Amino acid sequence: MATFDPTPYQPLTPAMFQVLVSLADGEKHGYGIIKEVARRTDGEVRLRTATLYTVIKRFVDADLIEETDERPDPALDDERRRYYRLTDRGWALAEAEAARLEEVLRQARAHLSRPRRA
Amino acid sequence: MQRRAFRWLVRLLPEEVRGLYAGEMESTFELERRHSTGRLSLLGLWAATIADILRTAPAEHLDILSRDARYALRSLWGHRAQTAAVVLTLAVAIGANVVLFAVVDAVLLEPLPYREPQQLVRVGEINRGEEPSNLGFLTFDDLRQRVRGLSHLVAVSASTATLTEGELAAERVNAMRVSHDYFEMLGVQLAHGRPFTEQEDRPGAARRVVILSHELFARRFGADPGVVGRSIDISGVAYQVVGVAPPGLRDLVAERLYRGAQLWYPLGYDPTASYACRSCRHLSVFARLAPGFDPKDGERELSRRMGALEQEHPEEYEEARVALTSLDDLFLGPVRPALLVLWGGVALLLLVACANAANVLLVRASEREHEVRVRAALGVTPVRLARQLMTESAILAVLAGVCGVVPAWILVRALAVAGPTELPRLAEIAVDGRVAVAALLLVLASSVLFGLAPLRHLAARTLSAVQPAARSTPGADTWRLRAALMASSVALAALLLIGSGLLVRSLGALLEIDPGFDSSSALTLQLWGSGERFRKEHPEEQVAAAVAFYDEVLDGIEALPGVLSAAGVSTLPLGGGVDGYSVHVVGRETDDPEQAPSADRFVVTPHFFETFGIPLEAGRLLDERDRQNGELTMVVNRTAADELFPGGDAIGRQLRLGPREADARTIVGVVADIRHHGLDLPPGYQVYVPQAQWPWAETFLTLVVRTEGAPLSQVAAVRALIRGIDPAQPISDVKTYEEIVRSVTATRRFAARLLSAFAGCALLIALVGLYGAVGVYARQHRREISLRMALGADAASVRRLVVRRGMTPVLLGIALGVAVALASTSTLRSLVYGVGTLDPVVFVGSISLLALAALVACWIPAWRAGRIDPGVELKGE
Numbered sequence: 001m002a003t004f005d006p007t008p009y010q011p012l013t014p015a016m017f018q019v020l021v022s023l024a025d026g027e028k029h030g031y032g033i034i035k036e037v038a039r040r041t042d043g044e045v046r047l048r049t050a051t052l053y054t055v056i057k058r059f060v061d062a063d064l065i066e067e068t069d070e071r072p073d074p075a076l077d078d079e080r081r082r083y084y085r086l087t088d089r090g091w092a093l094a095e096a097e098a099a100r101l102e103e104v105l106r107q108a109r110a111h112l113s114r115p116r117r118a
Numbered sequence: 119m120q121r122r123a124f125r126w127l128v129r130l131l132p133e134e135v136r137g138l139y140a141g142e143m144e145s146t147f148e149l150e151r152r153h154s155t156g157r158l159s160l161l162g163l164w165a166a167t168i169a170d171i172l173r174t175a176p177a178e179h180l181d182i183l184s185r186d187a188r189y190a191l192r193s194l195w196g197h198r199a200q201t202a203a204v205v206l207t208l209a210v211a212i213g214a215n216v217v218l219f220a221v222v223d224a225v226l227l228e229p230l231p232y233r234e235p236q237q238l239v240r241v242g243e244i245n246r247g248e249e250p251s252n253l254g255f256l257t258f259d260d261l262r263q264r265v266r267g268l269s270h271l272v273a274v275s276a277s278t279a280t281l282t283e284g285e286l287a288a289e290r291v292n293a294m295r296v297s298h299d300y301f302e303m304l305g306v307q308l309a310h311g312r313p314f315t316e317q318e319d320r321p322g323a324a325r326r327v328v329i330l331s332h333e334l335f336a337r338r339f340g341a342d343p344g345v346v347g348r349s350i351d352i353s354g355v356a357y358q359v360v361g362v363a364p365p366g367l368r369d370l371v372a373e374r375l376y377r378g379a380q381l382w383y384p385l386g387y388d389p390t391a392s393y394a395c396r397s398c399r400h401l402s403v404f405a406r407l408a409p410g411f412d413p414k415d416g417e418r419e420l421s422r423r424m425g426a427l428e429q430e431h432p433e434e435y436e437e438a439r440v441a442l443t444s445l446d447d448l449f450l451g452p453v454r455p456a457l458l459v460l461w462g463g464v465a466l467l468l469l470v471a472c473a474n475a476a477n478v479l480l481v482r483a484s485e486r487e488h489e490v491r492v493r494a495a496l497g498v499t500p501v502r503l504a505r506q507l508m509t510e511s512a513i514l515a516v517l518a519g520v521c522g523v524v525p526a527w528i529l530v531r532a533l534a535v536a537g538p539t540e541l542p543r544l545a546e547i548a549v550d551g552r553v554a555v556a557a558l559l560l561v562l563a564s565s566v567l568f569g570l571a572p573l574r575h576l577a578a579r580t581l582s583a584v585q586p587a588a589r590s591t592p593g594a595d596t597w598r599l600r601a602a603l604m605a606s607s608v609a610l611a612a613l614l615l616i617g618s619g620l621l622v623r624s625l626g627a628l629l630e631i632d633p634g635f636d637s638s639s640a641l642t643l644q645l646w647g648s649g650e651r652f653r654k655e656h657p658e659e660q661v662a663a664a665v666a667f668y669d670e671v672l673d674g675i676e677a678l679p680g681v682l683s684a685a686g687v688s689t690l691p692l693g694g695g696v697d698g699y700s701v702h703v704v705g706r707e708t709d710d711p712e713q714a715p716s717a718d719r720f721v722v723t724p725h726f727f728e729t730f731g732i733p734l735e736a737g738r739l740l741d742e743r744d745r746q747n748g749e750l751t752m753v754v755n756r757t758a759a760d761e762l763f764p765g766g767d768a769i770g771r772q773l774r775l776g777p778r779e780a781d782a783r784t785i786v787g788v789v790a791d792i793r794h795h796g797l798d799l800p801p802g803y804q805v806y807v808p809q810a811q812w813p814w815a816e817t818f819l820t821l822v823v824r825t826e827g828a829p830l831s832q833v834a835a836v837r838a839l840i841r842g843i844d845p846a847q848p849i850s851d852v853k854t855y856e857e858i859v860r861s862v863t864a865t866r867r868f869a870a871r872l873l874s875a876f877a878g879c880a881l882l883i884a885l886v887g888l889y890g891a892v893g894v895y896a897r898q899h900r901r902e903i904s905l906r907m908a909l910g911a912d913a914a915s916v917r918r919l920v921v922r923r924g925m926t927p928v929l930l931g932i933a934l935g936v937a938v939a940l941a942s943t944s945t946l947r948s949l950v951y952g953v954g955t956l957d958p959v960v961f962v963g964s965i966s967l968l969a970l971a972a973l974v975a976c977w978i979p980a981w982r983a984g985r986i987d988p989g990v991e992l993k994g995e
Contacts, residue, residue: 050171053143080145
């Protein structure tokens, strides 16, 4: 893979970032992503279908996530449902965004730890 | 139910998202629903989902639009020449449409500026089935007192006023004499003061009163409302100002029938005066129909009363009835056909431009087939492609709209200031909100019109599989569609060419008409004699004073170096004024009332016929011999002489003008006919009376000065001379006679010029389109042409092939255009003069011009095709 420069995609919206992070531990379908995001953020970020799928479409178009061919037993699954996983570019972008947020946080903390002016 | 509602909501999202994920979204939403516990939680899910879709959908649509727009702009920039051609041709058509709509809207569509204008009518008197005429005062007075169904019946006549008030120089202004309820009839509220009272409209009213126009009030009286109630000096007589008209009042009655009005006097007619007689038909009469009465009811009611009047005064009327003309028809009727034809003309021009744009885009579409197929194979849906193409068409239309509307706006402003004055409500023409909306609709409609053809073509292509297209030639259906578009633009151009040809030919025919007098090298000016020198007790003394004054002025002018002759006349031929009098042949008054028709009466000074160059045909001309107290004499025109005296013995016979008891006048000469009411209207009876012998002083005359050199070079000398004789006498309307005669044909000239410009544009656009399409055809068929040449075809046969390809739709288009023209040129009847609406010269000329120009447009690409070197072209095979 040619060196991927994530900066044109940054900063990500909270919804976009959460979608990428939710796929870090394995492929998921849309509802799975919604559940995962809600679980990890204690229900603070609740993705809705329209937002989720416009994000998915953009990530698929940009080759940040991809549809997987593997599906569970079709008998147990809704055939309309598709599963998504991170691509290498997606991993790189998620890591870059996490690092960016970390840096933002670090700078904010450093700033706030100074003695308060009277 | 819930599933259906969700599907409906998802439709708000762009097809790009919906097409790929609708099923999945539904499945996800079902899972969310299933996991919602309780009704409240379900309601919360629905509310959040609806809000989410309503927030996401517009943002996504905008995002796609901006991407499409960027893509379209890149693509249009990549084909700059084609883009410029389409934008410019469309801009011309859209601009022309905006201008015409602004004109039509202001002149025809906006209601007249009066309260309930549909209730306002002009009343015309008809005798013996002739054209409606003005009314005599006694007829008007009878109708006013006895007819029901009318809210108001008012009479008006033209007048003038010389303002000698205050420090300012004497100024002559146009005025009108009107019935006391004139403003009430129009529904116009005065800005200051009050309307006239009924008492003020009676003869010998103790006070003389006037109402000022707002313009005069502002200009001459500093817009001081204190002028109301004050006395002002008009021609040396004190008049009290009782009211001021509102600012911006468009008195179309004054503007269209007379020369406008700056102040109004009450009519104040004395019913016993000789000029108030029933056959002295010189008053324009207007009415406001009572609510619930339509013009037909009013016509019936008034005609019934006219019948009764005829029984009471059988010698004054014959088969008398009344015709009502709505003010709308009266003022706008004369220009309506021309404007509607022009409107149709620009609509055709827009269609030609759209057909041309469609053709250019179709060529582009056929060149982009491969790209489109690849994009379709990559999953770009047909709807998405259509959206992209429509964005491109819309951008083209918007660019064309901007390029067209800006010059149109400038043109509209110029037209409002310098358009043909025959156009009513000229000053009201403007690009306002309605015109802006019309322009926007035009842009949208044209983008749809020319965007559809390439869209249909490309949509069909996306359905077929991806094929190597590098060497393929476009299919026959593409050419058929393009040929159909070419044929349509040629047909529309043919229609416009034929229409404008007819107008130009009639204008030519009209300009060839000899008006019967010589308008070249002649200066005209109006002189209104007023003041102390004309204020005499007896009419005879007033006449003598007027004659003395004009003799002195005219003798002085004739003595100026460079002046050949000079004369005065009460109504300038072709000058727009009308002065009709009944003519009674002495000795035949009662035998045959048919012999008492109306004649145009001209009061003239000596040397009138010499100055106007009207040839004498029998007897003698009027001259100094025709004195005030001598034998009453007159000169008549050829038509009057021939028809009133079929035996050819007009000289020495006598006529009475006006009332039957008027003094008899002896005909001393017969002169040639002149055109007075219009170049296209045949001359009626014309009678010329010496100024010295008319019973009332004619103090307002139009002077005509025949000069050796340029007429306007004498203006200063003539002004100085008149000022030297009497500085209080104002001069106005200084023009060359040629200018006046030219203005008679202004509306036709305007229509002919504009329609010719539209036809020229349409022809040019159609030819450019044809040239482009045939060129592309030849380019796309290079391989086929090379093969033919390699197999022995010579350059000439290749050229013939290409020309045939181009000329087939041209000939079809011409045939179609001619067929439509044959069926529709009758709509031009009212604008055509001297040629038939099926004039073969125009038809053959237009067809030949179009065919010849099309042949050239096809031959250039054909000539290039004939120069293809098959060796080079097929080398790569």
